[in-house]
Amino acid sequence: MSMDQDLYLQNQLCFKLYTASRLVIRGYQPMLKDLGITYPQYLVLLVLWQANEQGQLPLSLKALGSRLHLDSGTLTPLLKRMQQLGLLSRVRSEQDERQLQIALTEQGIALAPKVKKWRETLSEGLACQQQALTQMAQQLDQFIGLLETE
Amino acid sequence: MSMDQDLYLQNQLCFKLYTASRLVIRGYQPMLKDLGITYPQYLVLLVLWQANEQGQLPLSLKALGSRLHLDSGTLTPLLKRMQQLGLLSRVRSEQDERQLQIALTEQGIALAPKVKKWRETLSEGLACQQQALTQMAQQLDQFIGLLETE
DNA sequence: ATCAATTATATTGTGCACAATCTAAATGAG
């Protein structure tokens, strides 16, 4: 009847990641509610804001998906909802009609400064832990790197 | 037009957590497919296996939910599916009819040794990184602690 | 004892994730 502690929930790295991720997303809810978007939609905007600043818009759905590690089954309906909200445009490429070109609208661009203000608030609660957070972020980068290349 | 790098996707701890979590879950798919369950169902089994070993079964839905940080909206349908699979039982408490008592069936108990075997395979790929993983696990524990008590 | 408040779970509705499959456009070897 004995089972060793390999199978205890609290010893599982996968569970820690899953929990930490969900709790962090919960922390974003006040901001997301204010912006009228969801968390994955916020991640899409982060990609598009950076691409916009670097003159890389429009971005194909595939390019967006590879940055987020999400496929068309997830992104197609998500991007349609964001289009409905007026945050982005979805247009077929003329050179290659298979490709869907995603670009920001003025309304989508206009959310960036709001997020900047919210982030100043968000970070206060964790500011004292800055060094630990930086270290964890580095380790997560290494870890994700391992998983990506497998 | 300049936006500083606070809003770059790859600088967001939240995105790293979200990605790492999803990629790890993908790594579990071969095992989960073999067992015929999903990842959240696997986490439920981890809780129940440990509770069983410690003589704590049955567990109320609330007790299960507090360990997993999940509420009844998620767990009620999930546990019904696991009941359909024959992995656990759902019975109302006689002392307090509001409570739903969850217990393992023989079939649910029988999956544990299969998981043990799969875990030996899974860990091989990451074994060389053991120290880094342990350190990250500790940091995630601290981090989750911060988020839980807020 | 009674009823307002609390507690445990269920239900409803929205939005991801993701596997599996489908469609249509582009490519490339012959």
Added chain:
DNA sequence: CTCATTTAGATTGTGCACAATATAATTGAT
């Protein structure tokens, strides 16, 4: 050129997450 192959997205179906609300059992103050 032509047809098999590849590629980009869309679609379908299942199963979470979670907010909001509903329901029914229990508790507690009076």
